[in-house]
Amino acid sequence: MDFYSFKEWFTMENVVDLIDKYRSFGPLPGILLPLLEAFLPFLPLFLFVMANANAFGLGWGFFFSWLGSSLGALLVFLLVRRYGDSRFFRFLQRNKKVQSLTTWVERRGFGPLFILLCFPFTPSAIVNIVAGLSKINIYQYMFAVIGGKAVMIFTLSFIGYDIVSLIKQPIRTGIVIIIIFILWYAGKHIESRMKNKAHTRG
Structure with a gap:
């Protein structure tokens, strides 16, 4: 099977069938598929999640x-770190684009990383590697990832579970937006407390 045929295999039906086939392992297939995507970013995370x-x-x-x-994501970050x-x-660290990205991550911290990771089609593999190469605090990155x-x-x-309700019941869509704001605010509060502690210790 060539790479193109391999990618073509990934459909909702095939992935659901794969999970059902190994249902005897409990939730393990459902956990491993998204985990593998962090190391093999060409795998379709959105399909695994919906499946x-x-x-x-x-x-x-x-x-x-x-x-x-x-x-x-955290394993990739720790391996790179x-x-x-x-x-x-x-070789990557000498690349000017990577250098500018690592500097950006170090300066901006939690907020932009959190926003980036909220979006399904953000190249999270690049984010994980750049964050690992940067000097960002591991706890900041952990909170942003979580x-x-x-x-x-x-x-x-x-x-994936109920696309019809998403269209017919916009209140549910509003709930997602509220959750984003709450998590962002909580993350910024945690980041502020960590910076204050670091400044006090310094």
């Missing part, structure tokens, strides 16, 4: 997708 919502229901489907995707001095990553992924995956899960 999980169909296979496990909205609540559990969202939770398994969020857990897998968040763990994958740990091995950032290797030859491959030194919050941003929650918003993005809940939105995709909701669409």
Whole structure:
């Protein structure tokens, strides 16, 4: 099977069938598929999330997708942070675009990262690598991933689970927007407290 045929295989029906086939492993397939996407960004995360919502229901489907995707993002971040001095990553660090991105991440912190990770089609693999190469605090990034992924995956899960309700009941769409604001505000509050503690210690 060539790469094109491999990508063509990924349809909602095939992914749901795959999850059902390995249902004896419990939620493991639903967690592993989004986790793998963090390491193999050509895999369709949006399809995995919507398939999980169909296979496990909205609540559990969202939770398994969020857990897998968040763990994958944090693992990539930690691996890059740990091995950032290797030859491959030194090559990336010399790239001017990567340097400007890492500087941007270090200066801006939680807020922009959270917003970026809220959107389904943000190249999260690049965000994970750049954040790992930067000097951003690991806890800042962890909160941005947990919050941003929650918003993005809940939105995709909701669409995949009941797209008709999303169109016919705009109140539910409003709830998603409110959740984004609450998570963003909470994240900024946590970031502010962390900066104050760091300044006090300094």
